[in-house]
Amino acid sequence: MGNITWMISYTERLDFTxxxxxxxxxxxxxxxxxxxxxxxxxxxxxIILICLIYSDAHLHTPMYFFISQLSFxxxxxxxxxxxxxxxxQITGVNKISVPECGIQMFLYVTLAGSEFFLLASMAYDRxxxxxxxxxxxxxxxxxxxxxxxxxxWFLGSVxxxxxxxxxxxxxxxxxxxxxxxxxxxxxxxKLSCSDTSLYEIFMYLCCVLMLLIPVxxxxxxxxxxxxxxxxxxxxxxxxxxxxTCSSHMTVKDMMVSVFYTILTPVLNPLIYSLRNKDVMGAxxxxxxxxxxxxxxxx
Numbered sequence: 001m002g003n004i005t006w007m008i009s010y011t012e013r014l015d016f017t018x019x020x021x022x023x024x025x026x027x028x029x030x031x032x033x034x035x036x037x038x039x040x041x042x043x044x045x046x047i048i049l050i051c052l053i054y055s056d057a058h059l060h061t062p063m064y065f066f067i068s069q070l071s072f073x074x075x076x077x078x079x080x081x082x083x084x085x086x087x088x089q090i091t092g093v094n095k096i097s098v099p100e101c102g103i104q105m106f107l108y109v110t111l112a113g114s115e116f117f118l119l120a121s122m123a124y125d126r127x128x129x130x131x132x133x134x135x136x137x138x139x140x141x142x143x144x145x146x147x148x149x150x151x152x153w154f155l156g157s158v159x160x161x162x163x164x165x166x167x168x169x170x171x172x173x174x175x176x177x178x179x180x181x182x183x184x185x186x187x188x189x190k191l192s193c194s195d196t197s198l199y200e201i202f203m204y205l206c207c208v209l210m211l212l213i214p215v216x217x218x219x220x221x222x223x224x225x226x227x228x229x230x231x232x233x234x235x236x237x238x239x240x241x242x243x244t245c246s247s248h249m250t251v252k253d254m255m256v257s258v259f260y261t262i263l264t265p266v267l268n269p270l271i272y273s274l275r276n277k278d279v280m281g282a283x284x285x286x287x288x289x290x291x292x293x294x295x296x297x298x
Contacts (some may be wrong), residue, residue, distance in 0.1 A: 015095040016188075020181040022089050032089045039082045046071035062140040063129070066122045069149050073115050080107045081182040098168065101183040106164040108182065113210055114156025120214035120221075121148040127221035131228045159210060163203060170194050 022028040053059045053068045084104070088094045096104070128139045167185050170192040180187035185203065189196050 015097050015176065016101055016183070016191075017177045018085075018088060018094045018096055018181060018183075019177055019179045020085060020088060020094060028089060032086060035082060036086055039078060039086070042078045043075060046075045062125050062145050063122070065145050066118060066125060066149070069152075070115070070118055070122070073111055073118065076107070077111045077115070080104055080111065085181045096178075096183065101178075101188070102164055102168045105167065105183045105185060105188065106160040109163055109185065110153075110156045110160035112156070113159040114152045116211060116214040117152040117155050118149070120217040121152060123218040123221040124148075127225055130225050155210070159206070162206065166199060170196060170199075 022031060049071045050068050053064045081104070084096070125140055129136050132139060163185055167188055170189065171194055172188075172191045173193040175191060178187050178191065186200075189200065
């Protein structure tokens with residue numbers, strides 16, 4: 001019994017403490033409520049969008065396939081950090097074990113990398129649709145879409161498998177307090193008593209490379225899209241081309257936002273649905289079916 005108690009006590013001393021954002025707030029309860037509401041909005045918005053895409057045959061296209069993947073990533077992205085943060089505030093226990101910290105770090109890094117590459121795939125999809133409309137069904141068939149989506153997940157997981165084990169093997173002999181609301185790599189590295197400068201340079205170069213590839217694809221795709229639109233003689237054709245790209249370009253601007261972790265999963269379904277006639281039509285159809293079902297019961 002004494003050995004078990006000692007092991008539990010020793011394990012607790014190894015746990016990290018997440019300082020979080022509530023300790024610096026004058027109204028932590030209000031902030032907790034706001035974040036909880038935003039979390040529910042993100043989950044419900046993305047779930048509705050995924051259900052609409054898979055329930056309506058008109059939305060079974062490559063563009064909406066990638067949007068559904070983005071919504072799924074956003075749901076996982078916000079679920080990795082926010083529930084733990086809210087539970088810590090409610091229970092007053094800000095501890096996170098080393099394995100839990102590693103899992104959270106891996107999922108966060110994987111999802112962040114995957115989402116960057118998915119946005120690049122979405123840009124390529126719009127490029128083929130506008131610049132090569134006649135070959136679009138062949139260039140973006142279902143097999144190609146699955147291959148691109150799988151590639152995004154794989155490349156994102158490479159980041160996770162690369163950074164997480166290395167980061168978590170550093171000795172942490174300083175304070176166990178992580179001055180962040182989740183286990184992010186730079187925040188955890190600050191606790192290490194070893195020299196992490198070479199690893200930080202390596203990590204920086206890898207991040208630049210992983211970011212440069214999607215940015216190059218996105219920039220190149222929209223460069224050729226703008227050239228194609230400029231050459232269009234029809235004003236209606238230009239308007240339609242801009243409409244298909246505008247929502248995707250809006251998300252790029254949000255990537256630099258400091259609120260990316262929490263707010264982007266809320267805004268993405270709004271951007272991709274409220275400004276899209278096909279999605280709104282599918283939503284109206286679903287609502288009409290629900291109303292008709294209720295009336296038939298009565």
